[in-house]
Amino acid sequence: MPRILITGCSSGFGQAIAAQFLDQGWEVIATMRNPSAEGLPQSDRLQVLPLDVTDPESIAAAIAAAGQIDALVNNAGVGMLNVLEGADIGRARELFETNVLGAMAMARAVMPDMRARRSGVIVNVSSSVTLRPLPALSIYSASKAALNAFTESFALEAAEFGVRARLVLPGSAPSTSFGRNAVARMGMDVPEAYGAFVQAYFQSHMSATEKTQASDVAQVVWRAVTDETAPMKLPAGADAETWFREAGFATA
Numbered sequence: 535m536p537r538i539l540i541t542g543c544s545s546g547f548g549q550a551i552a553a554q555f556l557d558q559g560w561e562v563i564a565t566m567r568n569p570s571a572e573g574l575p576q577s578d579r580l581q582v583l584p585l586d587v588t589d590p591e592s593i594a595a596a597i598a599a600a601g602q603i604d605a606l607v608n609n610a611g612v613g614m615l616n617v618l619e620g621a622d623i624g625r626a627r628e629l630f631e632t633n634v635l636g637a638m639a640m641a642r643a644v645m646p647d648m649r650a651r652r653s654g655v656i657v658n659v660s661s662s663v664t665l666r667p668l669p670a671l672s673i674y675s676a677s678k679a680a681l682n683a684f685t686e687s688f689a690l691e692a693a694e695f696g697v698r699a700r701l702v703l704p705g706s707a708p709s710t711s712f713g714r715n716a717v718a719r720m721g722m723d724v725p726e727a728y729g730a731f732v733q734a735y736f737q738s739h740m741s742a743t744e745k746t747q748a749s750d751v752a753q754v755v756w757r758a759v760t761d762e763t764a765p766m767k768l769p770a771g772a773d774a775e776t777w778f779r780e781a782g783f784a785t786a
């Protein structure tokens with residue numbers, strides 16, 4: 535039975551991805567900083583492990599406990615909603631530690647075994663903000679653009695050993711805790727001069743009719759893992775698909 539390790543399974547996309555793979559008969563190692571099976575389907579093919587992607591010891595312990603991993607999904611991520619002038623640069627470093635260096639560290643951790651077996655797939659959950667720039671997201675967007683560049687270069691090295699690396703670009707999914715978590719963890723102290731601009735922008739953004747559901751992301755991650763012909767970048771969600779086409783990519 536194939537085995538997948540997913541990061542950031544305490545909520546949102548991570549839970550939906552775990553449910554998708556359990557549903558398809560895979561063994562799922564659902565990892566999160568504070569382990570709990572809440573929100574995940576009950577299954578004897580589900581293993582819940584602690585994992586903080588910014589902590590090398592935590593990564594080593596999770597990889598040792600997980601056993602063979604056929605697919606890794608780097609889903610853990612944090613957001614930051616603020617204009618640059620309102621953003622805390624220390625927190626921006628923390629965000630890059632999770633969104634970029636965390637994914638790199640995880641790929642490094644699974645690679646020796648995948649390389650030896652000449653088999654495996656690593657899917658990095660990026661964002662459609664790398665397709666269409668949006669205000670008040672410059673630091674977050676920079677982290678996901680870095681994740682894209684990392685994945686596209688790393689994929690060339692990994693392919694040499696039969697290991698695939700792919701990117702999934704979800705659109706905006708207000709149904710997850712992402713926005714709330716971003717504000718709770720990273721603050722949102724918008725400078726007064728930008729207040730009206732930021733408010734008007736978020737109002738127009740939230741009223742957009744096309745949105746992404748967690749199930750869209752789970753299905754696209756499924757494709758990225760199981761379809762060897764899947765392209766490097768896969769949009770997930772109706773809004774992401776529109777932006778993907780507008781950015782000049784053909785959806786396939």
Ligand SMILES: NC(=O)c1ccc[n+]([C@@H]2O[C@H](COP(=O)([O-])OP(=O)(O)OC[C@H]3O[C@@H](n4cnc5c(N)ncnc54)[C@H](OP(=O)(O)O)[C@@H]3O)[C@@H](O)[C@H]2O)c1
Pocket residue numbers: 541542543544545546547548566567568585586587588608609610611612613632636659660661662703704705706707708710711712713715
């Ligand atoms: N929602 C959107 O609109 C959207 C759009 C495009 C892309 N994305 C991306 O999709 C991914 C999942 O987002 P989501 O919407 O499902 O948000 P979410 O509900 O906030 O989930 C984020 C997950 O990442 C985990 N996480 C944060 N820091 C971590 C760390 N250091 N180590 C391990 N896990 C960590 C969180 O765990 P804790 O509970 O421990 O904090 C949580 O499980 C992220 O990479 C995000 O950037 C989201």
